[in-house]
Amino acid sequence: MTSPSTNPALKVSGLSHRWGTKLALDGVGFTLPAGCFCALLGPNGAGKSTLMSVLTGLIRPRPGVVEVAGTDMGRAPRRALAGIGVVFQQPTHDLDRSVAANLRYFAALQGLSRSESETRIEEALTRLGMAERAGEKVGKLNGGHRRRMEIARALIHRPGLLLLDEPTVGLDAPARAAITAYVHDLTSSGITVLWATHLVDELRDTDTMVLLHRGQVAAEGQVGRLRGGVPLADWFLSRTGALQ
Numbered sequence: 001m002t003s004p005s006t007n008p009a010l011k012v013s014g015l016s017h018r019w020g021t022k023l024a025l026d027g028v029g030f031t032l033p034a035g036c037f038c039a040l041l042g043p044n045g046a047g048k049s050t051l052m053s054v055l056t057g058l059i060r061p062r063p064g065v066v067e068v069a070g071t072d073m074g075r076a077p078r079r080a081l082a083g084i085g086v087v088f089q090q091p092t093h094d095l096d097r098s099v100a101a102n103l104r105y106f107a108a109l110q111g112l113s114r115s116e117s118e119t120r121i122e123e124a125l126t127r128l129g130m131a132e133r134a135g136e137k138v139g140k141l142n143g144g145h146r147r148r149m150e151i152a153r154a155l156i157h158r159p160g161l162l163l164l165d166e167p168t169v170g171l172d173a174p175a176r177a178a179i180t181a182y183v184h185d186l187t188s189s190g191i192t193v194l195w196a197t198h199l200v201d202e203l204r205d206t207d208t209m210v211l212l213h214r215g216q217v218a219a220e221g222q223v224g225r226l227r228g229g230v231p232l233a234d235w236f237l238s239r240t241g242a243l244q
């Protein structure tokens with residue numbers, strides 16, 4: 001038996017993955033406690049998307065272990081995946097249907113009853129400041145609101161761990177700021193967030209950070225402590241050679 005209260009929200013150990021001859025992940029390991037906002041920071045090609053594919057069960061690490069709230073994904077994938085909400089880098093929504101209809105479809109896939117679905121849809125949209133847009137067609141929304149809808153959708157089954165792969169790509173500064181603020185707020189209810197990005201301005205000093213570089217964890221800890229008074233963009237450049 002595992003107890004969510006005593007297990008970390010996510011534990012990754014000894015994780016490697018090769019794309020052909022390219023070693024994209026090389027012995028990655030880190031642990032996230034419940035309720036933290038962790039930025040998975042790394043320059044282009046660092047391995048962030050590959051790691052997200054492993055964490056969502058799309059590719060199997062060889063070798064490596066992923067544990068979600070104490071459940072080993074290799075041994076009990078359905079149970080482990082049930083605890084995860086995912087927002088992929090590429091948008092996945094039906095532009096011709098309303099926000100609520102997009103969420104209803106996802107709720108049905110989760111096996112939720114109609115009445116339970118309506119409760120959860122309202123709850124999730126409210127958390128992302130989107131409740132008033134429930135009846136609007138997704139095709140009429142701006143990019144930021146579409147992203148917020150996708151994040152709400154990822155919360156319908158009430159996961160303990162939310163994974164987001166560069167969720168602000170292509171958005172303007174106000175939309176990016178709104179989304180980072182909403183997602184930070186989710187942690188106050190105990191949700192753990194892993195937010196992949198190459199943009200240091202999306203991080204707060206109180207966040208946790210895992211710096212991924214060339215497929216390895218190059219630094220891990222609280223952002224403010226790691227940068228030690230150095231502007232984060234300069235710290236990032238010194239660790240990775242990559243400009244912001």
Ligand SMILES: Nc1ncnc2c1ncn2[C@@H]1O[C@H](COP(=O)(O)OP(=O)(O)OP(=O)(O)O)[C@@H](O)[C@H]1O
Pocket residue numbers: 019020022024042043044045046047048049050051198
């Ligand atoms: N499907 C694939 N086939 C072959 N090589 C791949 C594949 N996906 C990624 N790679 C390679 O693996 C390495 C890590 O790529 P990955 O996309 O995981 O990095 P990333 O940190 O997400 O980069 P970005 O920020 O540009 O999305 C890169 O060298 C990339 O070229």
